[in-house]
Amino acid sequence: MPTFPPDRFDEAPADLHRVGAHRAPKRRGRGWIAFAWAALATGLIVAISVVGMFIINDNVSFENPFGGASTPIPTETPIPTIEPTVDPAANVVVLNGTLTDGLANSVGDLLVSRGWTVATRGNASASDVATTTVYYSDPSQEGAAKGIIQSLGVGSIALSDAFVVPDQVRLVVVVGADYPLPQ
Template structure:
């Protein structure tokens, strides 16, 4: 049963006080938007500083101005850059695998012997998964081995080179797939 106490001065709250609870006054309207505004301003400043910093690091912004001291009156035409010529090389440190893509027996072994005589380190000799390939192709995975692939192709009449990562899991630097156009 609830016990009744006599009424005292704390039971009567003035109408103009508008307090919630024992010690809190009501919040002013619109007070939460101030924090949102400061957070948005800080975000914009940080993103702008980040973009400016990245532009400086990447070299997109140049504080030095134009290098010429006089005014430019004549337009300059761009000069053509020469295309580098790749010279075929023999690199005996590279592994060369030979795959026979024809129905002719022993062709991979004879091509392997020919490459060994030319100074190449020959790895695996095997049959390709197809026996009806028309062209002899020298595959290389790393662009740095393009000159070496040209050197292998130069040792094999009718061979062409092609960059491909299809044979990268074999461990060979260069893979030769012999086709029907090989005269051997």
């Protein structure tokens, strides 16, 4: 094997602690720089996340979970009930929905005796109506419809356009099989 004469690269200083020809010695404090970059990146990610949550939620409130002001419990608002009324100005139509002859007249007479104005009495197109029903087309007439049911003592009310006549506001009573016949 050939031998070469020694040169300046053959003698390395003892304090370098090199493990190869091209590695430089580690600088002091190099670990703190990596830690600082990692901490900066973590802080930046947290800040972006917080801003993103503000944007997504549109509001953030920090409340004390261990007491203090509490959120009020919502209460149900009562639905106003409409009381039955007698409206002598209401235009009432009585229709017989059963096979009993003269039932529309007797129901009309009963309503007139209780303060109602009965404009028309007649037979319904169906003769097999099971339930007495008062039809009204304007929500403001609900109290009057309930008043007719109270006057008759039987039946139900229905908001419907089934018996609407243009330019007329009226209550239509269709007497059904549940109406008690006079003895």
